Amino acid sequence: MTFDIANIVKEINAQIVGSFDNYIVDNISIDSRSLHNNSGTLFFALKGQNHDAHNYIASLIKKGVFHFVVEYIPEHLASKANFLIVENTTQALQQIAAYYRSLFDFPFIGITGSNGKTIVKEWLNFLLSPDYNIVRSPKSYNSQVGVPLSIFGINEHHNLGIFEAGISQKGEMKKLEKIILPKIGIFTALGNAHDDGFGSREEKIIEKTSFFKNCEIVILEQNSDVEKHLKNAVFNWSFDNENANIFVKIVNQNNGSSTLAIHFQKNTFQVTVPFTDNIALSNAMTCIATLLFLKIQPDVIAERVTRLYPVEIRLQAKKGINNCVLIDDSYSSDYQSLKMALDFLEQQKLHQKKTIILSDVFQGGFPLEKLYTKVATAIQNNKIDRVIVIGETISKHLTDVPNLIAFQSTSEFLQQFNTQSFQNETILIKGARSFNFDEIVVLLEEKKHETVLxxxxxxxxxxxxxxxxxxxxxxxxxxxxxxxxxxxxxxxxxxxxxxxxxxxxxxxxxxxxxxxxxxxxxxxxxxxxxxxxxxxxxxxxxxxxxxxxxxxxxxxxxxxxxxxxxxxxxxxxxxxxxxxxxxxxxxxxxxxxxxxxxxxxxxxxxxxxxxxxxxxxxxxxxxxxxxxxxxxxxxxxxxxxxxxxxxxxxxxxxxxxxxxxxxxxxxxxxxxxxxxxxxxxxKLQNVSTLKSVISQIRIVEPGESIGYSRKYLLKKQLKVATIPVGYADGIRRGWGNEKGYVLIHNQKAAILGNICMDMLMVDVTSIECQPSDEVIIFGDSPNVIEIAKTMNTIPYEILTGISQRVKRVFFKN
Missing domain, CATH: 3.20.20.10 (Alanine racemase)
Known part of the structure; x- marks a missing residue:
């Protein structure tokens, strides 16, 4: 990404203070803490309700950044750097992104909806990568700031864009539509997220569907509430209505997979999706519909869909062996997300020594020499002490990076590398899914417990x-x-x-x-x-x-x-x-x-x-x-x-x-x-979520009891699940005996009988679940405030009571 500053000035109607002669932008930044900031950075000093980046301009000048887009020049800095003064820096960022997007004329797929946007985007990237050089928004960068930052990842070698757009209030979608300019629209599931930002559900639908105003087609699960607001051609699918463009039947489900019969244009073919839950099947069908619209052959679709995978969109900090910290980003490897992961590594490093384990980097569009030059620069900017690369391509192209150790495959690394060589360091593990870096995480992570905060x-x-x-x-x-x-x-x-x-x-x-x-x-x-x-x-x-x-x-x-x-x-x-x-x-x-x-x-x-x-x-x-x-x-x-x-x-x-x-x-x-x-x-966001899993499920007959002291006597047959968390973990006994509950598949399961030292039992009679399914002890619901009220105490006591034997996992979206 490079463009001349003259074009920027024109687009944002900026007042120039200082000299921008011969200045070429090669990095857009809004984070003063990033180690990627350099002399080629154009820094946007964003102002929000809760922050003002103008306060960090002085420190950025000391780091060698001299070009800024600002709403005002901080005191005593006018002569120390170059400034473009605008009325609104966020709006200026969006305007420049829209200008940059206009330089490219290949098709863009725009995804919106309440749920599933990131999963559909990542799956489409996987399913379409053999056919296109794709640029996509990294992680869940779908906001008023995230979308513009994502746009700057486009280059002249791409021929398909996949971008998601998320909104929380009225008026935001119009801005994102101008930036992304989608020609193919995808509407995922409609849920309750951000309902409070709109006067009604219909108002939210109208706002979201405005994203598609210039689309040639909109792809979605058949939904009359949404479709009545679409003026575009519609390409829909349904599990229920045979008159949809695509009609789907679930033929069989076993061993965690679902076989689907897909009826399209008087033909029927079958695919096997490696999921059984309704949400995953809906997201998979949206992807399949998109591939059919793009004229991908059914046999190709069937082969690729079998290899779909769970999407992990979060960067996680975990406790590793030998007093190490692991940054787990073991599911993707592209240049944009690499920069994000390196910033997170710097933020969470426990030790001065920093190691990266990196697979081949996939960035559709970049010539390999250029791509790996950028990768090498990013690694060196972050002062990584040890670089372990895995893959034939990256091993050839990063030979000049200091302290480099190369392996041809993950299996070779696992066979040859001594885990004792990892001591007192922070390790970023970042690899494309095909490299199975989750095996490396298992190797280097401290013994995993089923209950985590x-x-x-x-x-x-x-x-x-x-x-x-x-x-x-x-x-x-x-x-x-x-x-x-x-x-x-x-x-x-x-x-x-x-x-x-x-x-x-x-x-x-x-x-x-x-x-x-x-x-x-x-x-x-x-x-x-x-x-x-x-x-x-x-x-x-x-x-x-x-x-x-x-x-x-x-x-x-x-x-x-x-x-x-x-x-x-x-x-x-x-x-x-x-x-x-x-x-x-x-x-x-x-x-x-x-x-x-x-x-x-x-x-x-x-x-x-x-x-x-x-x-x-x-x-x-x-x-x-x-x-x-x-x-x-x-x-x-x-x-x-x-x-x-x-x-x-x-x-x-x-x-x-x-x-x-x-x-x-x-x-x-x-x-x-x-x-x-x-x-x-x-006004606040929930920080802590205590999770566990179901250890065992049993049927308990009337007349039997649950737990110590027979505090819960059954009047009817119940299906009861045991969860491996108890008062030794900080779950107070007073939360038992049906006063409290846990959440399983977003459904309440009442706690039965006395909470034990290491376990509690819940009623799952009306919940479809099985051992190893996730259980929410507290988080958004139930939250610690609710628990504290029931327990006649304060939230401080609930939070500080969580035992240190409960593993903490820190993550960043």
Whole structure:
């Protein structure tokens, strides 16, 4: 992707500040943290409800980026870089993408719908790759920003595009249609996703179908509600209506496969799809219909469809053997997704040493020499220490990359490579599906457990940006990662926060901070409940103590004097009404006397804790706390030679009382998707999903009982499933005996009898399921707020109670 800057200026009606003479764009970026940013990058400083990338322009200039599209030039930077000033940077990004798309005239398939877009796109790419050089949107890049970024992957060698479009509110589809310009439309399943962004279901259908206004044909499962809004030719299929263009019958289902009889144009042929669930069959039929429209022969379709596979669209961080971290992206290998995976590797690296295991790269359209030159550059930009390549093609083309080890096949690697050579490193495993890199993941992953807590890193970033949007750009942010990141994982979340450039981390005890330091976290860390006995360790690991008493301050000063340190950072805690920890007003004279002209320490911040910021009925008390804090902190500042940061807002304080934000605010449980009011919760995304599987299913007769103490007696025959998770994993016993439930295939299954230490039993009488099927213990539903209400407790207790024996898996979509 290269184009002249003059064309960009014209397309976005930009005001030029600086010089763009002879500048050729070869990289579009919106992420200041990416290691792919360079002198050829044109950076778009996007502004959103929860973020403003203009704040990162200064740091990008230091990294060698000098060309920016902005809505304003940050102070003191006008002479340091070149700027294109526009009214709206997101709109400018979309306009340039539309211009770039207009340079190519081959057909584009545009996919929209509520569910199945990414799966259909990936399957079509697999099914049509033998016939076309395809460019497609990577992963689930289907948003107002994701689509434009995807478009820049097109080159002159492609002859088919497959792009998906996702919307959440009215007016968005028109913008995506102008960018993608699809000629073949696909409408996947219609579901409830984003219903709240529209006045009615019909309004949502009208918005989605506007994507097809210039399409020659729209392919979909027969649906009168959708089709009545289509002005295009329709090519539909159905399991029920013989008058559809394609009529399908399920002939047989066994061993996880379905045989389908497909009736099309007075002919019938059979295909075997390696799935039995209705959703997968529907997505497969949409793909088959598309191939038939494109005149792919039935025998070719039948051969290819048998090789369809589950699509994994997420990048996952997993715990590996020998203290390694694995980044699992073992299902695709193309240049665009490689850059995304390398960025995720940098974000989640636990160790300085970085390894990549990479298969042949498939990028329709690029000549091999050009493709692998770009791959080599991307690897070197990310400073990868060891490069393991698998495949005949990549082995030939990356010979000049330092520290390269080449294998012809995955089986050769598995036979020859010693797993003990992987120690204390972060490993990106990225390979095309045909290379079966999942075998490498199994080899290098720490023993897998059936119960896992999945942590959505995208949701954490979203929630962080939501709370930051309530604050002024200059206000610092301290994030609490105590109690193992509220049960979600300490280091991994701390690493993400470091990547997102928060200012401070907060832990409860010194040993939590020590572990973060050992894991390579360099952010300032405040220890909020330090014991005097831990002061030595804190100094050894550069941890900053909260000081809340005269006794503690004297002890720390004595140690600082012994070690002959100067200006060691501390944080003074004031008690303004919480009455938990902190200096009261009566202690201030003695405190000020100890701090005055004391060179051993430096007061970095003064803070207090709001007792009732989650309940606005206590507005007067919250105001009183703030007044006390202002008065008492000012008394301390008068005797200091520096001006410390002040902070009093916690999570609910940021939401309810942003006017009290001062120089810093502290974010806790809100980061993890849990607010203190229904309104606040509606603004947040769920972060944690606890999953398990069905171990066994049995039929239990009337008169029998379930579990310990015979707490559940059967009045009728039930089908009962056993799930390998119990109170030792953090599922409280009070959630049993039909008070609680789990989700299996999106259906509620009531918990029967007492929850055991390692197991619980559920009623699956009305649910079609089998052993090894996935079970949702909590997530979007049931969520921890619902569980906490039933248990008469708070969500904190539910989350922090999840045992560390439950494996954590971190993922990014």
């Amino acid at each position: 999945e942590i959505n890193l995208d949701a954490i970033s979203y929630n962080l940006n939501f709370y930051k949007s309530k604050l002024n750009p200059a206000t610092k942010v301290m994030v609490m990662v105590k109690a193992f990141g509220y049960g979600n994982g300490g280091y991994e979340i701390a690493k993400l926060l470091e990547h997102n450039k928060v200012d401070y981390l907060g832990v409860a005890f010194a040993d939590e901070g020590v572990e973060l330091r050992k894991a390579g976290i360099t952010l300032p860390i405040i220890v909020l409940n330090p014991e005097n006995s831990s002061f030595n360790a804190m100094m050894a690991y550069d941890l900053e103590p909260e000081i809340y008493s005269i006794t503690g301050l004297r002890a720390f000063l004595q140690l600082a004097q012994q070690k002959n340190v100067s200006s060691y950072p501390i944080h003074i805690k004031l008690d303004t009404g919480m009455h938990r920890l902190g200096f009261e007003a009566k202690h201030l004279d003695e405190l000020c006397e100890l701090l005055h002209h004391n060179n051993f320490i430096e007061v970095k911040s003064i803070f207090s804790h709001l007792a009732a910021s989650d309940d606005t009925s206590f507005d007067n008390f919250t105001k009183l706390q703030f007044e006390r804090f202002t008065e008492n902190s000012n008394r301390i500042i008068e005797v200091l030679k520096n001006k410390p940061i002040r902070h009093i807002l916690n999570t609910s304080g940021i939401f309810n009382y942003p006017e009290y934000q001062l120089e810093m605010a502290r974010l806790g449980i809100g980061l993890y998707g849990i607010g203190n009011s229904e309104i606040e919760n509606q």
